[in-house]
Amino acid sequence: MEEGRLSVGPWYVLPDEFLASGESLIRNLIFGKAIAEELGDYCPVGYLPDQFGHIAQMPQLLRRFATGSRRGSDLYF
Numbered sequence: 001m002e003e004g005r006l007s008v009g010p011w012y013v014l015p016d017e018f019l020a021s022g023e024s025l026i027r028n029l030i031f032g033k034a035i036a037e038e039l040g041d042y043c044p045v046g047y048l049p050d051q052f053g054h055i056a057q058m059p060q061l062l063r064r065f066a067t068g069s070r071r072g073s074d075l076y077f
Contacts, residue, residue, distance in 0.1 A: 007043035009036030017055045029065045
């Protein structure tokens with residue numbers, strides 16, 4: 001992380017969106033962001049590798065916590 005090659009966050013743990021409440025998703029993002037900032041770098045991309053789809057409110061949550069967005073094809077180096 002010190003060399004800038006690794007970013008952490010925005011999640012503390014990757015949740016199952018359909019089983020977790022909206023409040024727990026928000027708290028997960030708050031806690032994940034705080035830990036990432038303590039470690040030095042916060043990843044501003046909302047990374048969600050869930051193959052079963054996402055809840056309708058996820059764009060709103062990510063807009064609040066993650067400042068950017070990426071498609072899977074943009075992540076290859």
